[in-house]
Amino acid sequence: MAEKFINKKDFISNLPKIYGTYTGGFLIFIILMAIAEQAGMDAKTIGILFVAFTVAIYALIGWISRTVQVDAYYVAGRQVPTVFNGMATAADWMSGASFVAMAGGIYFGGYTYMAFLVGWTGGYVLVSSLMAPYLRKFGCYTVPDFIGTRYGGNGARFMAVVVLTLASFTYVTAQINATGTIASRALGIPFELGVWVGLVSILLCSMLGGMRAVTWTQVAQYIVLIIAYLIPVFWISNKNGFGFFPHLMLADEVARLNDLEATFGLVKNAAADIKAAGVPGGLKSISVPHSDVPAGGMAAWKFISLAICMMVGTASLPHILMRYFTTPSVKAARKSVAWSLFFIALLYTSAPMLATLSKISLLDPNLPTGLIGKPIAEIMQIEWVNAWINVKQAFIADFNGDGVLQLNEWFMRGDVVVLATPEVAGLPYVISGLVAAGGMAAAMSTADGLILAIANALSHDIYYKIVDPKADVRKRLLVARGLLIVIGAAGAYIASMRITSILGAVAWAFDFAMSGLFFPLVLGIWWKRATRAGAVAGMIAGLGSGTAYLIYVGPKFMAQTPWLGIDHLRFGIIGASVCLIVMVVVSLMTEEPDSATQKMVDEVRVPSGKTILGKAH
Amino acid sequence: MSNKERHWEKTKGLMMLTLAIWFVFSIVIFMFGESLNNGSFLGYPLAYYMCAQGSIVIFVVLIFWFANRQEKIDEEFGFAERGEDE
Numbered sequence: 001m002a003e004k005f006i007n008k009k010d011f012i013s014n015l016p017k018i019y020g021t022y023t024g025g026f027l028i029f030i031i032l033m034a035i036a037e038q039a040g041m042d043a044k045t046i047g048i049l050f051v052a053f054t055v056a057i058y059a060l061i062g063w064i065s066r067t068v069q070v071d072a073y074y075v076a077g078r079q080v081p082t083v084f085n086g087m088a089t090a091a092d093w094m095s096g097a098s099f100v101a102m103a104g105g106i107y108f109g110g111y112t113y114m115a116f117l118v119g120w121t122g123g124y125v126l127v128s129s130l131m132a133p134y135l136r137k138f139g140c141y142t143v144p145d146f147i148g149t150r151y152g153g154n155g156a157r158f159m160a161v162v163v164l165t166l167a168s169f170t171y172v173t174a175q176i177n178a179t180g181t182i183a184s185r186a187l188g189i190p191f192e193l194g195v196w197v198g199l200v201s202i203l204l205c206s207m208l209g210g211m212r213a214v215t216w217t218q219v220a221q222y223i224v225l226i227i228a229y230l231i232p233v234f235w236i237s238n239k240n241g242f243g244f245f246p247h248l249m250l251a252d253e254v255a256r257l258n259d260l261e262a263t264f265g266l267v268k269n270a271a272a273d274i275k276a277a278g279v280p281g282g283l284k285s286i287s288v289p290h291s292d293v294p295a296g297g298m299a300a301w302k303f304i305s306l307a308i309c310m311m312v313g314t315a316s317l318p319h320i321l322m323r324y325f326t327t328p329s330v331k332a333a334r335k336s337v338a339w340s341l342f343f344i345a346l347l348y349t350s351a352p353m354l355a356t357l358s359k360i361s362l363l364d365p366n367l368p369t370g371l372i373g374k375p376i377a378e379i380m381q382i383e384w385v386n387a388w389i390n391v392k393q394a395f396i397a398d399f400n401g402d403g404v405l406q407l408n409e410w411f412m413r414g415d416v417v418v419l420a421t422p423e424v425a426g427l428p429y430v431i432s433g434l435v436a437a438g439g440m441a442a443a444m445s446t447a448d449g450l451i452l453a454i455a456n457a458l459s460h461d462i463y464y465k466i467v468d469p470k471a472d473v474r475k476r477l478l479v480a481r482g483l484l485i486v487i488g489a490a491g492a493y494i495a496s497m498r499i500t501s502i503l504g505a506v507a508w509a510f511d512f513a514m515s516g517l518f519f520p521l522v523l524g525i526w527w528k529r530a531t532r533a534g535a536v537a538g539m540i541a542g543l544g545s546g547t548a549y550l551i552y553v554g555p556k557f558m559a560q561t562p563w564l565g566i567d568h569l570r571f572g573i574i575g576a577s578v579c580l581i582v583m584v585v586v587s588l589m590t591e592e593p594d595s596a597t598q599k600m601v602d603e604v605r606v607p608s609g610k611t612i613l614g615k616a617h
Numbered sequence: 618m619s620n621k622e623r624h625w626e627k628t629k630g631l632m633m634l635t636l637a638i639w640f641v642f643s644i645v646i647f648m649f650g651e652s653l654n655n656g657s658f659l660g661y662p663l664a665y666y667m668c669a670q671g672s673i674v675i676f677v678v679l680i681f682w683f684a685n686r687q688e689k690i691d692e693e694f695g696f697a698e699r700g701e702d703e
Contacts, residue, residue: 111650111668114665114668115647115668117668117669117673118643118647118668118673119643121672121673121676122642122643122672122676124676125635125639125643125679125680125683126636128684129631129632129639129683133687247670248659250661251659251660252660254660254661254662254665255660290665291654291661291662291665292654292662293651293653293654293664293665300650300651303647303650304644304648307643307644308644311643329698330698331684331688334683334684334687334688335684337680338677338680338681338683341676341677341680342677345673345674345676348673349669349670349673349674352669352670353669605621605624605625606624606691606696607698608691608695608696608697608698
């Protein structure tokens with residue numbers, strides 16, 4: 001019955017009403033929780049209820065969206081309206097790292113870190129102008145499906161799957177890690193168990209309905225995460241009288257931070273001192289200016305090169321590109337990219353504001369929340385400081401032994417900026433519960449998109465296209481679901497071993513994707529002369545050289561001095577350049593693609609007419 | 618030149634223009650971050666403002682503009698999709 005209901009045109013036209021009701025219901029839930037808190041419900045129960053309630057709703061949506069049809073499973077039946085696909089892409093895109101770690105990154109890294117903001121938004125211009133509409137016209141189910149059909153042959157298809165798996169898998173462990181952290185904190189269970197709870201929640205959304213289920217849960221998750229991010233930003237700004245609309249009104253605070261930095265002095269602690277004081281790993285003190293641009297050409301190059309890697313990586317990440325396969329038309333795919341970035345921008349433009357608010361709250365001695373310059377004994381009496389020090393998320397090291405807190409003596413983990421700011425600013429606990437639900441939504445939605453991208457590529461491109469082309473629909477979907485569980489479990493297992501730090505891994509995914517996929521995708525559409533041999537050679541050389549360079553400079557590997565400042569976060573610059581050169585040279589050395597392929601490329605370039613690949617292929 | 622070729626020429630032109638604007642606001646301006654920060658917008662230092670909000674807002678507007686321009690080009694050459702509403 002649900003199957004029938006969801007396929008009907010009514011369902012699509014009723015979407016605004018359905019999600020409107022859902023948003024209203026969620027707001028009522030927040031109010032009920034606030035009332036319960038006033039009535040004396042304890043913080044822990046509120047946290048559990050927030051996470052449990054939202055996850056239960058996602059699971060329900062996942063169950064209603066179950067399907068036995070191939071095109072519903074792989075591309076949500078190609079009927080997702082532009083605005084809703086925009087929301088789903090935004091949730092797909094904004095990971096646990098964006099939600100939890102980005103404001104913290106800006107808090108510690110200031111202007112330098114904001115290269116990520118430029119990179120993670122600017123990439124969508126490339127997606128819309130170079131990729132999305134053409135891939136939609138092609139009518140593929142997965143990104144390797146395009147590579148395999150455009151260049152022909154199993155070799156190209158296989159290499160594309162390898163790049164996709166490597167990039168997406170690096171990314172997914174970080175997401176499962178984040179769901180584990182949040183689940184363990186909100187439910188009060190050990191991290192190792194939290195990871196598996198997170199995984200079960202993720203699979204509940206995607207198992208039965210594939211892309212269709214993921215689409216409709218991601219829309220629901222976007223609504224939760226954006227509410228959870230914006231309420232604290234506006235609340236803190238208004239409560240402390242910084243400005244009614246923080247995005248336009250925090251200039252004085254940014255200037256004040258500049259003055260405070262000059263007063264306190266930005267000191268970079270020596271590694272030996274940090275070690276001697278016993279500062280827990282991953283905790284940092286502020287040593288970089290908030291809004292000042294660091295001097296010199298090298299600093300500018302580091303900013304630009306990081307932005308380039310993130311932009312080009314964005315345009316090559318399969319779990320994002322595949323979202324645009326779900327729109328009803330080519331025109332809709334283009335518009336949908338614009339809506340995606342609009343919904344992403346709502347959060348990304350708020351992150352610097354949250355970082356500013358959080359920083360000024362802690363630094364300004366004129367504010368009641370300010371810590372710097374106060375006696376350490378007094379600070380240790382503050383409840384939230386104590387709580388975060390106990391779980392090793394914050395630390396005080398009195399280097400000069402004067403009993404007063406200096407700027408370089410206050411250590412904190414970046415995640416705390418988002419997770420603790422409501423508490424620091426004295427907001428009710430219900431807001432902290434809401435933030436936990438938002439972080440969970442962000443991490444779950446990205447993990448779902450990534451696991452689905454890998455499982456779909458393996459089931460469609462490897463199993464169906466290469467291993468067993470005669471498999472029937474039932475068997476194909478069975479394999480797809482089995483792979484979903486296997487990949488999720490592998491990711492959760494690695495996450496539970498705690499071997500990745502969130503951000504390092506996330507940036508690497510972009511570098512892997514740009515090294516192997518960017519030019520094969522772009523040239524496949526924009527350069528008719530690109531040949532199969534060129535594409536295969538480009539993918540192998542790009543991925544190979546990028547990975548080799550990562551091992552050469554990676555701080556946990558050989559840790560050699562980076563060349564021209566291209567460190568382990570930027571290795572995609574090497575990989576993608578090599579990929580481009582090799583692909584062009586080899587293509588020109590081999591024979592021109594046959595006329596059928598050239599005709600196919602011509603067809604991809606016009607929006608009207610049938611897709612290249614049939615509705616069910 | 619056939620209809621298809623002229624359509625593709627115009628599409629390529631729009632792509633180049635879009636990417637040129639993108640290049641300016643994602644890369645070129647940040648080459649001059651230091652001097653840019655001497656200026657200000659809404660009271661924020663300009664380079665700080667551009668990466669916190671300015672460039673992001675420009676990208677959003679740019680993609681909407683691009684999508685509309687491309688639709689016009691498709692219609693002009695008769696390649697717009699029919700019967701497929703949003």
